[in-house]
Amino acid sequence: MRWVKVTSKRPIAENRYRVTGLIEGNEYEFHVMQTHIVRAGASIRLFIAFSGRPVPTAVWSKADANLSLRADIQTTDSFSTLTVEECNRNDAGKYVFTVENNSGSKSITFTVKVLDTPGPPGPITFKDVTRGSITLMWDAPVLDGGSRIHHYVVEKREASRRSWQVVSSKCTRQIFKVTDLAEGVPYYYRVSAENEYGVGEPCELTEPIVATEEPAPPKRLDIVDTTKSSVVLAWLKPDHDGGSRVTGYLLEMKQKGSDKWIPAGQTKQLTFTVEGLVENTEYEFRVKARNDAGYSEPREAFSSVIIKEPQIEPTADLSEISRQLITCKAGSAFTIDIPISGRPAPKVTWKLEEMRLKETERVTIKTTKDRTTLTVKDSMRGDSGKYYLTLENTAGVKTFTVTVVVIGRPGPVTGPIEISSVSAESCMLTWKEPEDDGGSDITNYIVEKRESGTTAWQLVNSSVKRTQIKVTRLTKYQEYSFRVSSENRFGVSKPLESKTIVAEHPFDTPAAPSAPRVVDTTMHSISLAWSKPTYDGGADILGYVLEMKEEGTEQWYRPHTTPTLRNAEFTVTGLKTAQKYQFRVAATNVNGMSEFSESSAEIEPVERIEKPELELADDLRKTVTVRAGGSLRLMVSVSGRPAPVITWSKQGIDLVSRGIIDTTDSYTLLIVDKVNRYDAGKYVIEAENQSGKKSATISVKVYGKYYYSYTWLLDYSQCMLLRSKKFSHFQRKFVVLNSMKLFEKSKK
Incomplete structure (x- = not known):
């Protein structure tokens, strides 16, 4: 929105104004700015009240002025004043008052006009x-x-x-x-x-x-450049031409220390090159302007100059090449044009990666003292890479890099194409990404197949995103070959062809597992386990077949009811005591069953005897602490063949009646509820079978206050006394105390 002033240049004295020239149907907004008019030497006083929650911060500002140096500003939570004593014309202008808090900001502008003498006019x-x-x-x-x-x-x-x-x-x-x-x-x-x-x-x-008819002297004679035999001078036009047009300039020079000025040349331009100078000699120069009335006073250079070739390190300006990257489509031309500088003029060398470039039918190199240009026609993907520009002179060596990407169709996929999981209906193809993506991301792969005896390729899939595909709907026992092409946004690569395969199941039967080994025996069972085959035939192992025979017979039979066993272990039950058995096992996959393993040694089902063992947890090896009134739980792992008999004991306490004992073949648990100080001490656990005995001791500590539950036997009359409201508190207390004494005597 742009505000337009509608009043005259001078402020209006009345508090109303008629605005004319409005267009019917348009909406307008108006605001009124108050102008404070003050005489020079008087004081400017601006006051404004404000509000807001939280209390806003208040700031006074004036364009191109530091109010903290000129004005006195006083601000409270509800108003602010600005005072400028003894004002002058420089205090006129717009004063902006701004308040701001978390909810927003608000500004108001005060226009102050100081009546004073005018300021200085503009430059003459x-x-x-x-x-x-x-x-x-x-x-x-x-x-x-x-x-x-x-x-x-x-x-x-x-x-x-x-x-x-x-x-x-x-x-x-x-x-x-x-x-x-x-x-x-x-x-x-x-x-x-x-x-x-x-x-x-x-x-x-x-x-x-x-005031003269001759022109003023030229302005500012500068030494622009030098070589080993010349100097370049430049100057500005004179302030005035003396009333007639400046027609030219006269350059003069002299050697340092000499008083004789000699002409160096004349020109109508504002620059001139003086040549034929002696190297390493110091010269002074001056210039005069000429008009119809004659020559002006001379303007000398600020300082003398020694004639010599400056030593400036070479450099190149790559700002015209965005990100130092050039992209070109294959078959078209690209140009690398770079401004260069350096004194003396640098020697230019171009390289592509490590290869130095020379001019050929496709490559053109043009170099001047301030520019070098490399042009490559009929670009190919091999022209992609980093181009190095090396500039060298006596002041140094600099190398600059420009990357060129020639984009086009990608190269063929990286082979060979691996064919796996071949069956009568399908197979799996796998390949690698192309080494050359054509300068653009690979969008998809195209897979085709061809039956032997034909020349026509059939499309399998034209939008494969990964480097693998499962080809289905193959004909059993038919020979096939496949080919894969990569594609980017610029085209399709040349295809890579695979070897020929036959669509059939390629699996073998697996090798035999290891001979069954005994894991455990009882009076009527034998637990066996075996290792998987070292070769699975190219397919997953589906299960195992276990066979057994009795001593003295040649008849093998299966001890399991299912066709195969899923895991490499099995427990044979229902065996006879004093009878020996042999076992063998075979593995199966989709192609069939392997040969049977070697037979195990003859095994007799007998009950194994193991000494009893007690295993205490770490917290039971230390003193077990329990609060009085709480529960004590002691659990101990038990082992032994046959299962041992477990006995818990503690001196002075019958644990069978005091606690609860739960015993299985693998653990025993003692539970004592509402423990008291008499439950503290050492608990002994013993395990015993026909092979031996094992014992362990657990220390228990009870802490806290001890509470006893006593039963006071009161006769009927005493109970009625306690319940009667006719007796006082002291009378009831006497009955209770008397009953307690009787209880203590009964304990003795």
Whole structure:
């Protein structure tokens, strides 16, 4: 939104205004800005109240001014004031007050107008300098002092004097021609603006000007460049031309220490190259401007110069090549054009990776002192890579890199194509990504198949995303070959062809497992286990077949009811005591059953005898602590063949009646509820079978206060006394205490 001022330049005194020139049907917004008008020397006081929650921060600001140095600002939680004492024209302008908190910000602008004399006019320029006159020009003051500029006061002063002479006190324009100037005398000039409050500050020329018909001397003679036999000079036009057009410039020079200036050349341009100079010799130079009246005073260079070839390290500007990357489509041309610099002119060398480039029918290299250009026509994928530009001169060596990517169709996939999981209906094809992706991501692969005896290729899948595919719907016993092509957004690669395969099941039967080994025996069972075959025939092992025979017979039979056993272990039950048995096992896969393993040794089912063992947990090996009134739980692992008899004991306590004992073939558990101090001590557990005995001791500690549950036997009359409301508290207490004494006697 752009705000447009609708009032006149001067503020309006009334509190209403009629806006004209509006367009019917359009919506408008209006706002009114108050202008504070203050006389110079008075005080500016701005006050504003504000609110907000939380209390906002308040800031005063003024463009191009530091208010902290000029103004006194006082701010509270509800209002703020700004005061400027003894104001002047520089205090005029827009003061912005801004408040801000977490909810947002708000600003208001105060326009202050200070009534004062105007500021200095803009910079003074001049033209049309002649033998006795000069024309001055200037800009209006930035600060008009709050009042319209009536006129300007133009003054002059001879450079040798201090007093100023008024040339014009009523100049109404911003241009004035000063006449009657003494020829050859340098003058200073100044201009002041005047309004209704008086004459303001003047703007003065910093250097005197001579009114002459010859031009002013050229400005700023610079040494631009040198070689071992030349120098390049440049300068600016003179401030004035003396009243006639500058027609040329005269260059002069002399050796350092000499008083004789000699001509070095003439030109109409603002630059000139002086040649034929002696290397390592120091020279001084000057230039004069020429018009119809003659030559100006000379302008000398700021310093002398020694003629020699500068030593500047070579460099190249790669800013015109975005990210130092050039992309080109295969078959088209690409150009690497790089500005170079260095003194002396550097030697240029181009390389592609490690190969130095030379000009051929496809490759062109052009080099000047400030540019080198490499062009490659009919680009190929092999032209991709890093191009190294090496610049070398006596000041140093620099190398710069530009990457070129030539994009096109990808290369063939990386082979060979591996064919696995061949069956009568399908097979699995696997390959690797192409070594050359054509400079663009591979989007998909195309897989085709061909039956032997035909030349036509049939499409299997044209949108394969991975480097593997399962080919289905093959004809049993038919020979097939396959081919795979890679594709990117620029085209399809050449195909890679596979070897020929026959669609049939390729599996063998597995090798035989290891001979069954005994894991455990009882009076009527034998537990067996065996190892998997070392070769599975190319397919998963589906199960095992176990056979057994009795001693003295040749008849093998299966002890399991299922066709095969899933795991490599089995327990044969229902065996006869004092009878020996042999076992053998075979593995199966989809192609059939393997040969049987070697037979096991003759095994007799007998009950194994093992000494009893007790295994205490780590917390039972230390003293077991339990709070009085809580529960004590002691669990111990038990082993032994046959299962041992378990006995728990503690001195002075019958654990069978005091606690609960639960015993199985693998553990025994003792539980004692509501323990008291008499339950502390050492608990002994014993395990015994026909092979031996084993015992262990567990220490128990009971802590905390001990509570006893006593039963007081009161007669009927005493109970009625306790329940009666006729008796006092002390009478009831007597009955209870008497009963307790009787209880203590009964314990003794």
